[in-house]
Amino acid sequence: MLGDLHCHTKLSDSSMGIDDLVVLAQKRGLDTIAIVDRDCQAGTVRAKITGERKGINVIPGVELSCYDSKRNAYAEIICYLPDFPDRLEGLCHRNIITRKRASQMMTLKVARKYPITPELVTKCASGSTAVFEQHIMHALMECGYTDKIYGDLYYELFSPESPDNVLVPAKYPEPIEVIEAIHEAGGIAVLSHPGIRNSFELLEELIPQGLDGVEVWHPDNTEEQQQMLSEIVKKNGILATGGTEFRGIYTHPTTTIGETGAPETAVKALLGYKTKMKKKKASAK
Numbered sequence: 079m080l081g082d083l084h085c086h087t088k089l090s091d092s093s094m095g096i097d098d099l100v101v102l103a104q105k106r107g108l109d110t111i112a113i114v115d116r117d118c119q120a121g122t123v124r125a126k127i128t129g130e131r132k133g134i135n136v137i138p139g140v141e142l143s144c145y146d147s148k149r150n151a152y153a154e155i156i157c158y159l160p161d162f163p164d165r166l167e168g169l170c171h172r173n174i175i176t177r178k179r180a181s182q183m184m185t186l187k188v189a190r191k192y193p194i195t196p197e198l199v200t201k202c203a204s205g206s207t208a209v210f211e212q213h214i215m216h217a218l219m220e221c222g223y224t225d226k227i228y229g230d231l232y233y234e235l236f237s238p239e240s241p242d243n244v245l246v247p248a249k250y251p252e253p254i255e256v257i258e259a260i261h262e263a264g265g266i267a268v269l270s271h272p273g274i275r276n277s278f279e280l281l282e283e284l285i286p287q288g289l290d291g292v293e294v295w296h297p298d299n300t301e302e303q304q305q306m307l308s309e310i311v312k313k314n315g316i317l318a319t320g321g322t323e324f325r326g327i328y329t330h331p332t333t334t335i336g337e338t339g340a341p342e343t344a345v346k347a348l349l350g351y352k353t354k355m356k357k358k359k360a361s362a363k
Contacts, residue, residue, distance in 0.1 A: 084321025093326030161264025295320025
């Protein structure tokens with residue numbers, strides 16, 4: 079049985095609320111999911127309680143934004159199962175403030191091209207801790223400028239390769255800073271979807287610096303990349319995780335929860351990882 083270890087809710091960049099997400103997971107026959115909203119832990123308690131009511135094991139976590147200055151590229155690192163989640167609140171807050179500033183500027187840039195209002199964008203982002211690109215696209219859909227979240231207009235506005243993009247740089251912490259913060263919180267640090275960010279060099283650098291795992295199974299990781307990542311996992315003895323990165327109607331490519339995920343052995347390895355590491359440290363003394 080697969081476990082979908084990468085799901086988002088309306089608290090960040092998804093269109094679906096926590097309760098509906100858990101019910102969907104139940105209807106899809108999943109036993110385990112992980113809710114890892116972007117820079118937000120606000121829904122973890124509710125998700126856990128709702129999951130218990132529906133017979134779903136909901137693994138708590140958070141996907142933290144970071145910036146690889148060496149390669150001038152963004153990255154995300156998931157923290158699973160933090161013992162002291164409050165120790166990550168400062169980092170989450172700083173990242174949210176950074177994202178809000180960037181999104182405000184991007185919204186104003188878009189409004190100069192297409193007459194949408196910041197108020198409408200905010201309404202489309204209702205319930206989220208920040209405004210994401212998907213919320214701006216949702217507002218453009220509401221106004222009839224496009225019929226889809228992802229399409230020509232999205233890539234015109236938000237692709238780095240587009241000469242007309244409205245992207246605004248956001249200053250996030252370095253990946254190693256995020257890993258250190260995750261470990262300080264007693265969590266497990268896993269590099270998200272290297273296929274999207276082409277962050278394979280970063281992965282190789284972070285493993286000796288304490289990275290605990292990598293997302294092997296993801297809709298944007300090709301079969302060749304999955305094979306390569308599996309070999310890296312085996313060679314270095316780190317965790318392999320996976321999931322759809324489900325975000326409701328904001329999911330891209332279009333997929334539903336559980337279509338991609340981690341096999342049962344990988345889910346068990348994640349759940350037992352901290353116990354294994356404690357035993358390893360104790361035996362080394």
